[in-house]
Amino acid sequence: MICVLDTNILIGLLRENEKIVLKYKELNKSKIEKGITSYTIAELYEGVKRVESKKKMEGQLKILEILLKKFEKRKKIFSLTRNEAMKYAELKIILEKKGKPIPIMDLLIGTISIVNNYKLITTDKNHFQNLKDVYPSFNVEFWV
Amino acid sequence: MTQKTISLNEKAYKILRKFKGNKESYSDLIIRLCEVQEKEDKEDILLKYIGLFKDNSDYWEQVEKEIQKERNLHLTSEENK
Numbered sequence: 001m002i003c004v005l006d007t008n009i010l011i012g013l014l015r016e017n018e019k020i021v022l023k024y025k026e027l028n029k030s031k032i033e034k035g036i037t038s039y040t041i042a043e044l045y046e047g048v049k050r051v052e053s054k055k056k057m058e059g060q061l062k063i064l065e066i067l068l069k070k071f072e073k074r075k076k077i078f079s080l081t082r083n084e085a086m087k088y089a090e091l092k093i094i095l096e097k098k099g100k101p102i103p104i105m106d107l108l109i110g111t112i113s114i115v116n117n118y119k120l121i122t123t124d125k126n127h128f129q130n131l132k133d134v135y136p137s138f139n140v141e142f143w144v
Numbered sequence: 145m146t147q148k149t150i151s152l153n154e155k156a157y158k159i160l161r162k163f164k165g166n167k168e169s170y171s172d173l174i175i176r177l178c179e180v181q182e183k184e185d186k187e188d189i190l191l192k193y194i195g196l197f198k199d200n201s202d203y204w205e206q207v208e209k210e211i212q213k214e215r216n217l218h219l220t221s222e223e224n225k
Contacts, residue, residue: 007211008211011204011207011208014196015201015205016194016195016197024194028191034189034190043215044211046210046211046214047207047208047210047211050207050210050214051203051207051210057200060197060200063196067190067193070189071189074185076189099221101220103215103218103220104218104219104220105214105215105218106215107220
């Protein structure tokens with residue numbers, strides 16, 4: 001089993017959010033492999049660029065880069081390939097028809113989890129619950 | 145023990161030679177390096193990074209808010225925004 005960690009979980013761990021760290025340590029007992037998506041990397045760097053005082057954070061950005069390289073080395077950075085892209089289109093239309101919009105980034109991350117049978121771990125219950133509603137076998141765990 | 149012969153190019157040989165201990169054989173060296181790598185591969189990627197951004201928690205909280213704001217701005221269905 002592979003778990004995909006959403007952006008909010010990754011930041012929560014780095015910031016030492018107590019609840020997230022506790023849950024992570026619990027998860028770690030089962031030696032489950034963890035990965036992230038390329039969309040999380042995009043979000044992290046966009047977020048950093050949008051918030052001022054980036055210069056002060058250069059040291060931390062280097063740490064982040066080392067961490068991302070580790071995920072890369074283990075081939076645990078997931079992206080959309082043909083199968084996921086096709087599923088993304090299908091799910092986007094279903095969500096629209098059901099009147100349950102979710103952020104595009106969430107759908108990209110969720111689709112990767114769905115197609116590969118990965119478990120997604122996130123704090124964002126509102127939107128990912130919409131995806132689970134239209135695709136009940138979507139394996140998602142909310143750390144809220 | 146059965147011996148197997150492998151060939152190395154000059155570059156690989158020079159790298160290995162740098163790591164080889166005085167009384168260490170090349171077989172022992174390769175085993176030692178592989179064990180180090182194996183251990184590293186088994187280690188959890190994130191455990192030693194937990195809390196590294198704690199001192200700048202406010203900054204990263206802001207980053208997280210920006211990320212969430214951006215997510216909410218780009219929904220799958222325009223008419224339902």
